[in-house]
Amino acid sequence: RAPEVTVEVHVQPGDAQRALRAEVLAGLCGEGRPRELSPKWLYDERGSQLFDEITRLPEYYPTRREREILVAHAGDIARASGADTLIELGSGSSEKTRLLLDALRSTGRLRRFVPFDVSESFLRQAARAVAGEYPELKVHAVVGDFERHLGRLPRGGRRLVAFLGGTIGNLKPAERARFYAELASGMEPGEGLLLGTDLLKCRKRLFAAYNDGAGVTAAFNRNVLHVLNRELGADFEPEAFEHLAPFDEENGWIEMRLISTRAQAVKLPAVKRYVNFAPGEVLRTEVSCKFHPEQVEAELSVAGLRLAERWTDAAGDFALSLALK
């Protein structure tokens, strides 16, 4: 029989354009320093390809470490969650999804998979692929933004929400608190969050992971300027910006910067503005927070999510935390 797939859409194509223009006016043209853009604009088709390449770089350990944890503990996670529904925020097409789905299926409880992502085309493709491989599964895809549409997640059953890859690190502390609170407010007692977080470690390794020798992360970072050129008719010269991603000790995050190599004025026709960059001026394109395991536990507990279990890889580089409402 045909696999059962439904797709629920909360993001319209025009929404992204409008949001980008608003962000460019506030973060790029506004008074705030450093100038800043949210990391979500890094992921157009080319950016997603480059990120995929990053996950295979020798210096970039998080993806491999998280996979290692899932290979070792997916069964423990499935049992401890008791879930019949897996909700996956972001992604939904990865090998990690399969590891979780297989483990949940082995408990005999799995009924439903809810992949959640901002990209409708990507999500439809991922949903269809999973439905084909797991014919007994109800696949209910939701197109949405995890900072706006958590309230739209389908209810019912016993749900496990997986937020993997360390993407939570893209949110600053106040944004994280809001995210946890909103997620928790929609959860029933016994439902869970499986959260992937990158951990604090030797600064050299952190730096290398975001400043790789092959320059893939630099290309990924500069690609956001191509996005602005295409989407807003801007005239950024990506070669006139250098990539640097230092670790900020005070905030405990890696931040990706594009640094203007000279004085330049960039035209932004879609918002009818120019933006001036001084030599050495910084445009921040991403923060990626690194955590103490206890810090993750404390932040979750503020939102009413109690840590049930935590797993790390053998090197202690990355953690998966299971928290229950």
Ligand code: AVJ
């Ligand atoms: C996808 C947000 C987890 O922060 O490590 C990789 C993105 N940026 N290299 C991360 C990223 C630069 C990645 N996350």
